[in-house]
Amino acid sequence: MDQQNAKPKRSLLRIVLRNYQVYLLLLPCIIYFALFCYGPMYGLQIAFKNYNTGLGILGSEWAGLKWFQQFLSSGVFWGIFKNTLVLSVYTIIVGFPLPIILALMLNEVRSLRFKKITQTISYAPHFISTVVIVSMITLFLSPSSGVINKIIEAFGGDAVYFMIKPKLFQHIYAFSGIWQHVGWSSIIYLAALTGIDPTLYEAAQMDGASRMRCIWHINLPSLRPVIVISLILSAGGVLGGDFEKILLMQNASIMETADVISTYVYRLGIGMSQFSLSSAIGVFNSVINFIVLLLVNKICRKVGDTSLW
Amino acid sequence: MKTRKSLAALLACIMLMSIFAGCNANGESQSGTPSEESGQVSGVSFNEADFPITDEPTTLTAVMLSQSPNWEYNSDMYIFKKMEELTNVKLEITNIPGEQWWEQLQLMFASNELPDILFVGVGAFINASDVITYANAGQLLPLNDLLEKYAPTYTALTDQYPEKAKLYTPDGNMYGMTALIYPVDGNARPFINQQWAGDLGYEMPETYEDFVELLKAFRDSDPSGQGTIPLSGSAGGNEVDPFVAGPLGMTYGWSNKDTWQVVDGKIVHVTQHPMYEQYLKNMNELYSEKLLDQEYYTQSQSELLAKGAAMRVGAYVHSAHFLFTNSQDPAVYDQYRMPVPFTSEYFDEIACYQDAINPAGIFITSACENPEIAVRYLDYFFTDEAAEWMYGPEDQGDGKGGIEWTEDRTVFKINTDEDSDGAYDYTNRYIAPTNVIIGNYYYSDFSKKLEMALGDQSLTYNQQTYRVPYVKPAAPTLYLSAAEIEQTAMIADAVNTYYAQMESKIVMGEEPLESYADMISHLESLGLNDLVEAYNTAYDRYKSNMN
Structure with a gap:
């Protein structure tokens, strides 16, 4: 009996020791998450407290769910909740399929040189900082000097002041997002495509399958696990969005669609030092994200055979 | 399975450790609360009235807002050297650049890592609500008794103005000292291109209606030859309200009209001001007639300044014409002149607005062990002698700059070194941070001897001639509880x-x-x-x- 109980313990230690190089490689990652993701979480408690900067996080009084109630019952809640949701869902819908299509197309390109150039150009915007990207968007869409408006005017149209139209904000955000990230996001799919067994194509060609048929019956099914995983991950950020970019794109006249939870938290927290209230809103946001992640994961597991866990 | 469990245990341990770490940090910073009794100073000697303030060299830490990358405020600056000689107190300064200011300020308080003295400068660089929140948290010290006992110069100066009332918070305490006491005009100043106006046969406008006529002339004749923008600015720091809201009798503290306006002895929100609808009408007219920059609501400061440097703008609001045109050449920036405050058919008073007592801008925090020393030290900045020091040493002719007197020593001017962009920049680089602690700098007898010459001093000339005579108190900054x-x-x-x-x-x-x-x-x-x-x-x- 004793021997049996002791056995797994020793074997675990032995496994670790035997493969210590591998665990050593894992260590920085664990330390990173512990220090920067799990460690700061103890600060979450200020969402349930009357945070007093002088008394500190542990010293402040408990306030229960007061801040959550204040936020959920306030007049602004539904507005910004809706904005956040619409913006993210829209971004996923228009932004999600394009990297897959781009990857499939690049995969069919025969000229290696052309493929490399296209890839480099398409993922270059990913490395430009958000501040610069937003300035570029503002300049391109400027009513007096922007490229787009010059084209519109050349065809006899009237210049449009794109950045002040609340209805256009979501489109500008989503489509500039595609421009920024389509190349970068396609890399993961391209990698998956190179891993496909070439004998599958040979067999299909023997049977007389066209290129479109090959894509449909070989490439897409092989990509399915990767697609599902990426979809689950992006669903987990459904109440997220690119905070920096949204904040920089905001201006007074489009707040009815451009004000989202993250920018609201920023305004209340940093702008008005309402730390507890803004933490509560942040916690609310994360909880919703987590629930959506669980739901989508569950659906994926039920429907297909791939899921995060 | 096992691996995952031990991993979770490890993570739990680390989380626990970080909780205790946070606990420690809190405990330490709490111990820095000063003793309430006056005169009792921990560790060092304290002279209540004489100099030096302490017998042994003492250091106070300070955080200052630095609004230009050229300015690295430090203890080697002329004023701090002089102060150290006199008081035996050295200021150890940390600069926070303007673009990081708000985040750094809030994080400083939220993490309770505070300097002894916090300088936020002139203007709204700390929210009234923050002052209350942090005072309530015990992080800012009440200064009433300390100022009365140890700040005779400051108290005498502020007592002259009834607006001193705005420094009191709802609990009856003052938590900060004002950095600027006198009614000089605000930071955002209106400018009009006088050369273009003259070329087109217009006088400098004195009413809003004439101003609009001039803008129309700028639009139609395109004096810049590259698509003149008659009136420009940016929402978020360079609003055109001194041109538009002022002539309707709405007050503006800086460039933006005050959110809270005083009408018939009552506070109203700006949208409830009787002239607000007219304001909307006027702004709409300026915009639809293409007199106001079409990108007014979306352009950033840098985009605005690019237009300024290209000399495309007829009228604008900015802190200085030489900054807006990005030029040190008087032939270029002197094309722009400040107008006198406009009147209009709705409002016939010539007035521009400024807090006669600027909202509290210097704070002593709970981290300060010897607030008495800090208060005596700060008080000296408001003396005439300190004001004299803020102009720097005499020029030794070694290229380092300094003040140069005329032969009869009645008038002086400021020479700068090669690196500096004018006297203001020079002063803030080497002499004194006149952006964050001003004291008696503008209104001492000494300052009246400064020559009003060209160079960036013409900004001072503009201010003194066209704005300062018309300054009226703006709506006060109010503290909610x-x-x-x-x-x-x-x-x-x-x-x-x-x-x-x-x-x-x-x-x-x-x-x-x-x-x-x-x-x-x-x-x-x-x-x-x-x-x-x-x-x-x-x-x-x-x-x-x-x-």
């Missing part, structure tokens, strides 16, 4: 976001002028009246504090 802040924070955010949104839409013609009535009723549904009531309570407190 901690409870009032908690109740109104979300309302205030909702109201101001919605009002800014509707205003920009109406001005740009996205919404018709008639939606003003809907706007008011929607603002009321957001809780505007509760907010106005809170501010009126604060205003009553302010009035009862006036002497």
